[in-house]
Amino acid sequence: MLRTARPAGFSLVEVVLAVFLVGLAVIPIFTTLGQASRGTVDLENEALAVGLATEALEWVKGVGFAGWSQALEDGGRAMKLPAALQADRSGGRLSWSEPRVVAFKSDEPGTDVDYPESSIPFAREVVMTFVRAPGSEVQALHAVATVRWKLNVRGNPERRVAMELMLHGVRP
Amino acid sequence: MRPTGRRAARTAFTVAEIVVVVALVSVVVALLYRFLLSGSRSVSLGAEELEGVRRANLALERIKRDLRSLCDVVGVTGGTSEIDSTGHTLTFQRFSSEPSGNKPAAFKVVYKAEKVRVTRAGEPADGVRLRGYYGDATTPVLDEDCFTEVRFKKYRLNGLSYYQVRMGVPDVTGKSGKTHWLQTSVGSRYYHTFTQDPNWLALDESHYETARGGRGIR
Numbered sequence: 001m002l003r004t005a006r007p008a009g010f011s012l013v014e015v016v017l018a019v020f021l022v023g024l025a026v027i028p029i030f031t032t033l034g035q036a037s038r039g040t041v042d043l044e045n046e047a048l049a050v051g052l053a054t055e056a057l058e059w060v061k062g063v064g065f066a067g068w069s070q071a072l073e074d075g076g077r078a079m080k081l082p083a084a085l086q087a088d089r090s091g092g093r094l095s096w097s098e099p100r101v102v103a104f105k106s107d108e109p110g111t112d113v114d115y116p117e118s119s120i121p122f123a124r125e126v127v128m129t130f131v132r133a134p135g136s137e138v139q140a141l142h143a144v145a146t147v148r149w150k151l152n153v154r155g156n157p158e159r160r161v162a163m164e165l166m167l168h169g170v171r172p
Numbered sequence: 173m174r175p176t177g178r179r180a181a182r183t184a185f186t187v188a189e190i191v192v193v194v195a196l197v198s199v200v201v202a203l204l205y206r207f208l209l210s211g212s213r214s215v216s217l218g219a220e221e222l223e224g225v226r227r228a229n230l231a232l233e234r235i236k237r238d239l240r241s242l243c244d245v246v247g248v249t250g251g252t253s254e255i256d257s258t259g260h261t262l263t264f265q266r267f268s269s270e271p272s273g274n275k276p277a278a279f280k281v282v283y284k285a286e287k288v289r290v291t292r293a294g295e296p297a298d299g300v301r302l303r304g305y306y307g308d309a310t311t312p313v314l315d316e317d318c319f320t321e322v323r324f325k326k327y328r329l330n331g332l333s334y335y336q337v338r339m340g341v342p343d344v345t346g347k348s349g350k351t352h353w354l355q356t357s358v359g360s361r362y363y364h365t366f367t368q369d370p371n372w373l374a375l376d377e378s379h380y381e382t383a384r385g386g387r388g389i390r
Contacts, residue, residue: 010185015193019200026204029211044341044352047225051232051356062332062359080330107328116338116353 042151042159049122049147049161052101052115056126056145057165065141065169068094068128080107082124092130099123101147123148141167221352224341228319228354231290232339235358238281238292239335241266242360245278253335255324260285262324262335267362285322320351327357334359 010018059081060068072094076085082104083096101122103114125146132139148160185193242264245251253264261284268277282293320340327334335358340351 010189010193012189012192015189015196019196022200026207029208043222044225047229047354048352051354054236055355055357058334058357058359059329061361062334062364063330064364067330107331111325111327113327113329113336113357116340116351116355118350118353119355 045149045151045159046161048119049149049159050163052119052122052124053145053147053161053163056124057143057163060126060128060141060143060145060165061167065139065167068141068167069130069169072130080105082113094128095126097123097125121149137170138168139170141169143167221341221343225352225354228339228341231319232337232354232356234292235283235337236356238266238283239264239337239358240361241269242335243267243278243362250280253326253333255326259323259325283324285319285324290319290322332359332364 063071063079071079071085072087072089072092075087076094079085081096082101083098086095086097088094101115101119101124103112106113125148126143127146128141128143130139131142143165144162145164146160146162148158150158242253243266244253245265248265250263251265253262255262261282263280263282265278266281268279282291284291284293320342321338322340323336323338325336325338327336336355337358338353338355340353343350343352
């Protein structure tokens with residue numbers, strides 16, 4: 001008499017399990033594709049962030065070493081910037097911070113410094129520090145412009161671009 | 173003789189099993205195909221968009237480089253920078269990288285943004301060549317079909333002049349229909365250096381070797 005032998009084919013349960021496992025295996029593929037697409041968006045944001053950081057360093061360079069030295073003394077009250085200048089005389093440090101990059105008034109009416117709407121989620125900070133080599137008359141103003149933004153994806157990770165600049169001079 | 177008693181061992185799938193498996197596999201393959209297709213499409217569109225941003229960046233770098241060498245030649249028509257009312261044409265004098273004798277040489281540069289085309293003209297032609305350059309020698313096309321809008325703007329901040337350049341790159345995916353913007357402000361290195369110098373005086377035509385003639389000392 002023959003007993004029932006072990007089935008040679010797959011059972012339905014086995015097939016369903018296999019399909020489930022294959023499904024799990026393809027998740028990383030989708031994740032990679034998603035990341036590639038997110039990377040594109042990120043690079044676009046980065047291009048705009050570099051432009052905003054460059055702009056801030058242009059203003060720093062324009063005012064110059066002597067101008068910022070004066071601002072450290074008088075708090076930069078007459079200085080036109082997108083946000084209030086913070087001056088720490090004892091630490092030789094100047095900074096301003098914009099939680100959001102928005103339009104502000106320039107010297108002349110009707111020519112406000114404005115930005116495209118896509119700049120609004122960006123935050124910009126400029127920190128300037130006076131440094132001096134020991135025994136040297138010459139000082140340097142080290143400026144760092146940092147632009148931060150958050151990606152509109154799960155986890156909301158923060159990205160940033162930082163650019164720096166050195167100006168040399170002699171402080172009175 | 174047929175085996176008797178319990179059923180014989182199964183050596184193949186039943187029709188029902190095959191049908192269920194085929195159905196399941198079809199569903200999985202269809203889903204995979206759809207996801208992979210939309211994924212690869214969005215990646216390739218993203219790459220295309222990125223190329224637009226890269227081209228706009230190159231154009232922006234070119235404009236920044238010119239603006240950093242901007243100079244004002246007082247007393248000459250077109251000697252100072254000018255932006256038309258639409259913000260699409262920027263004209264200015266810039267230093268040449270090749271001085272003439274003991275004087276710095278200056279020449280005129282005109283940027284024109286017409287619809288999606290940006291041209292740069294040096295007067296006289298300064299032979300600027302760009303990657304992917306085309307157009308005639310005097311008015312090379314900086315880039316084409318890349319921008320939705322280009323805008324030039326001049327403003328003064330803390331007594332100094334800055335030039336704002338804004339460039340829009342279209343969303344080629346067509347999903348959002350929005351424009352990706354690139355923007356920055358640039359000031360002239362020479363101009364700012366002079367204005368920071370307490371002995372600075374406005375420089376007139378006699379200080380430059382301009383493209384309009386004016387060769388020799390006046």
